Each structure stands twice: as C-alpha cells, then as structure tokens.
Amino acid sequence: MAVRSAPEINAGSMADIAFLLLIFFLVATTMNVDTVIQRKLPQKQPPNAPKPDIEIKEKNVFEIIVNRYDQLMVEKELSNVTTLKDKVVKFLDNGGGVGKNNDKCDYCRGDKDPASSDHPSKAVISLKTDRGTSYEMFIKVQDAIGQAYIELRNRESERIYGISYEELLFQKTKDKDNAVLDRKIEAVKALYPEIISEVEPTTN
Amino acid sequence: MAKFQKEKKVVPSISTSSLPDVVFMLLFFFMASTSLRDTEYKIKEPVVPNARSAKKIEDKNLMTTIYVGKSKDESQKGDVIQLNDKISSVNDVKPYILTSKANKSEDEQLKMITVFRVDKGAKVGTISDIKKELRDIDALKIAYAAVERKE
Numbered sequence: 159m160a161v162r163s164a165p166e167i168n169a170g171s172m173a174d175i176a177f178l179l180l181i182f183f184l185v186a187t188t189m190n191v192d193t194v195i196q197r198k199l200p201q202k203q204p205p206n207a208p209k210p211d212i213e214i215k216e217k218n219v220f221e222i223i224v225n226r227y228d229q230l231m232v233e234k235e236l237s238n239v240t241t242l243k244d245k246v247v248k249f250l251d252n253g254g255g256v257g258k259n260n261d262k263c264d265y266c267r268g269d270k271d272p273a274s275s276d277h278p279s280k281a282v283i284s285l286k287t288d289r290g291t292s293y294e295m296f297i298k299v300q301d302a303i304g305q306a307y308i309e310l311r312n313r314e315s316e317r318i319y320g321i322s323y324e325e326l327l328f329q330k331t332k333d334k335d336n337a338v339l340d341r342k343i344e345a346v347k348a349l350y351p352e353i354i355s356e357v358e359p360t361t362n
Numbered sequence: 363m364a365k366f367q368k369e370k371k372v373v374p375s376i377s378t379s380s381l382p383d384v385v386f387m388l389l390f391f392f393m394a395s396t397s398l399r400d401t402e403y404k405i406k407e408p409v410v411p412n413a414r415s416a417k418k419i420e421d422k423n424l425m426t427t428i429y430v431g432k433s434k435d436e437s438q439k440g441d442v443i444q445l446n447d448k449i450s451s452v453n454d455v456k457p458y459i460l461t462s463k464a465n466k467s468e469d470e471q472l473k474m475i476t477v478f479r480v481d482k483g484a485k486v487g488t489i490s491d492i493k494k495e496l497r498d499i500d501a502l503k504i505a506y507a508a509v510e511r512k513e
Binding site: 166169170172173175176177179180183184186187188189190192193194195196197198199200201202287288289290291292293294296297298300301304305307308327331334358359361 | 378379381382385386388389392393395396397398399411412413414415416417418419420422430475477480481482483484485486487489490493494496497498500501502503504505506507508509510
C-alpha cells in the first residue's frame, strides 16, 4: 500500500513564537548611546595647603566666561560659540615663548604672538560658568575645546606617525595591550596636554 | 483510465515556512544591537546634548551613571538627580559613588569613570554641586554623555 506522505507541519505557529520573543526584546532593551566627553577633575586641596608658588602669566591663560543667559565671553570679548574652536587652536598653537624646559615650540604653527601663550605645555584654558548657564551651552563650550585639542593632536600625529590621533585611538580600541601604540598616543598627548581649569560657578 | 482522472487545477498555497526565519533574523538583530535596560527612568528621559568630540567608552564596567533631568511631574521645576533607580539629592551622591567603588577591584577603582547623563536644559549649578561632591571623595575621572553629531 502506498504510504501517504506525511502532511507538512504547519509552520504558522513558529512565527507567532518568534514574534513574541521579538516583542519582548523590543520592549525590554534600549539602543544605548554611549559616547562621552571625558574630563579629569582637579584634586581637592586640603584647606591648609600652601598656595602653589608657580605663577601663571596672564598670557598663558585663555579665559572663557559664560553667563546665565548663555552669552559667551572669550578673552574679554563677546563672542559666538562657533568661532570658539578656532580661537582655542590659535591660542594653544601660538608658541610665543619657551616651555617648561626652556625649549621653544618647534612644532607650533601659530603666530608666535608674545601676548599669547608661550608653549602648549603652559597653555591653560580657564572656563568660568554661572550656576544658571544651560548645560547645553556648557557642553558646546567643552566640545569646542575638545575639538581644538583633537585637531592639533591629529595634525601632529599625522606629521610624526603618518596617521591621525583619532586613528591611533581607534586602533587602541582594537588592540588594547599594544605598548608601542600606547607610547605613540602618550607622545602626541604630551605635545598638546589638556590643561583645562574650571572655576567654581557663581550666581550673578 | 481511472488513474488519469482529470485533476482539478489547484493553485498551490504559499508556503509560510520561511516566515519564522525572517522574524528570527529581526530578533537576532535586536539581540545583538541592544542591551537590556538596567534602570527605569524616574525622571523624564534626559536628552543629552550634541558634541563632535564625544568618543565611546571602552570598558562599560568602569562606568557609574548619574542622571539629571526634569521631573516627570510637570509642576516641579528645577533639576532632579536620579541615582540607580531612585530620585536622590546631591547629598546622596557620595554614598552612591563610594558603594559602587567598593564593589570594584583595586585596579578598577582607580580607573572608575562617573558618567553624567544630563538633559540639555539642566543648569550648570546642579552639575557643579555634584562635581564638588566627587572631588571630595577623589572620584576625579568624569565623562559627559553626548551624542556624536554627524556633519
């Protein structure tokens, strides 16, 4: 007797199970945004600590002030946040004097204006905000400063190693224990060290 | 003759056996690209600002997040801080960070990063208060969450 072929299994319910699982995942998960701007806070000084006796010359400080109406003042001039990054780059890259070891900045391509920073290793960016400043503005300023450092570091990294600083950082994420790569990154960072000083916000 | 009885033309029904395959593909995509939500927002979900210089953090274990945003209750003005899954005040920041520090190994403790997931409209004053608390307990590595802007 010919055996009747077994009827095909109805696959419709498999789809239902799959949909249920899918809906569970859609509801219970998020696509995480995990990009950040990293900073380091200065150490807290004990109240009796002697004032540091290194004097910082005014020309080595780049003053950024934001008030509670989100208005920006850069080096005592009213300014727009879109021009901030270029101004920071100009300040950091100035090289108008000598650095900590009495060495001139041979990699700086700035104007060497004696009224602006001496050397990138001495260049301090000072940020003063108001308690009422919006966080969005605060981040725009931090971003402009961050972009300035990245631009300068990219330029030097390409000159010395042939690839951009951002490319070095990307390689580090793929290759975490590469000491040669670490040294390269530290070398580029040392050319333009991030010295950002945030003053305690006041209420004006 | 009987064998060759005229068969009625039957249109074969569409096989649905591949439908679960398609759905499983969608499912695997979501499983791979998302992570289980670990904290429910007790405040309105913070909309983080844009920043070109924002980079990915490598080690998620080192992150401790502080959420700041507007209250879900429209009438309450001002910034609200959420730690883990509770609405808290600035004074609760220190114990929170210290407990998450205690749960980590010595090595990780030094590399710990406090992430600020803060709404665009928050005020710097609140953030500055939290940073003051962090300086007190030597939790100096911080990061501001921001969305990478594509231009």
